Amino acid sequence: MGEMAEFPLHVRLFMKGYRWRRIDPVPWAPLLKPLAECRVALVSSAGFVEPGQQPFDDSVRGGDVSFRDISSDIDPGALIDTHRSESFDHNGMQRDPNLAFPIERLRELVSQKRIGSVNHRHLSFMGSITAPGRLVRDTAPEAARRLAADGVDVALLVPV
Amino acid sequence: MTLQLLREVAERVHPPRALFVPFRHGYPLDSPNEPTRQHAVLEAALRLLEDPSLVPPVLIDYSPPHGT
Numbered sequence: 274m275g276e277m278a279e280f281p282l283h284v285r286l287f288m289k290g291y292r293w294r295r296i297d298p299v300p301w302a303p304l305l306k307p308l309a310e311c312r313v314a315l316v317s318s319a320g321f322v323e324p325g326q327q328p329f330d331d332s333v334r335g336g337d338v339s340f341r342d343i344s345s346d347i348d349p350g351a352l353i354d355t356h357r358s359e360s361f362d363h364n365g366m367q368r369d370p371n372l373a374f375p376i377e378r379l380r381e382l383v384s385q386k387r388i389g390s391v392n393h394r395h396l397s398f399m400g401s402i403t404a405p406g407r408l409v410r411d412t413a414p415e416a417a418r419r420l421a422a423d424g425v426d427v428a429l430l431v432p433v
Numbered sequence: 434m435t436l437q438l439l440r441e442v443a444e445r446v447h448p449p450r451a452l453f454v455p456f457r458h459g460y461p462l463d464s465p466n467e468p469t470r471q472h473a474v475l476e477a478a479l480r481l482l483e484d485p486s487l488v489p490p491v492l493i494d495y496s497p498p499h500g501t
Contacts, residue, residue, distance in 0.1 A: 279458055293445040299489040301449055304482045361458035369465030378471050427482060430435035431461050
């Protein structure tokens with residue numbers, strides 16, 4: 274189970290005192306058509322990049338709020354884990370990136386006609402952003418704009 | 434629609450639709466190289482989207498199905 278107890282003491286103390294930002298009012302987007310007609314995109318915070326892309330930068334104070342486009346036809350085995358956090362076990366997602374970026378599962382859902390299509394790109398962030406001001410103001414809205422422009426109906430956010 | 438690994442974070446932040454998954458950090462879709470288990474998580478997430486009775490903020494506990 275995901276628990277605070279998984280983390281080292283210094284992380285637990287940080288998180289205990291962290292000022293979490295509450296979403297208020299809570300936005301709501303009802304599903305307007307059957308899932309079998311919906312276009313789906315992944316938004317992962319596992320810090321994956323494609324070969325040739327700039328790795329995420331753990332030297333940025335407060336966290337790297339940038340994101341990378343990940344092509345929908347990516348071979349998941351080619352994804353590179355550049356998440357710098359040592360507070361979680363990377364072994365599983367390095368063995369099987371679908372664990373945190375389930376692109377092959379989405380393709381299968383299309384084959385099963387459970388969802389309509391997979392968007393041509395997905396978005397990859399690196400979590401562990403402790404100062405999310407620029408994320409909230411700049412990069413998250415830009416990410417949402419891109420997916421909306423792509424005609425994405427459903428964004429599936431996958432944290433690690 | 435988001436998966437959520439820390440219930441207390443979702444309770445404080447109030448994402449609109451969250452599926453709390455009982456897995457450790459780094460394992461949001463249960464287990465590596467286990468497509469059936471991963472599909473079970475995704476299916477539970479998709480069902481949240483299809484349920485018209487839900488009122489935000491939605492925080493639902495995921496229970497892995499028996500036999501997966």
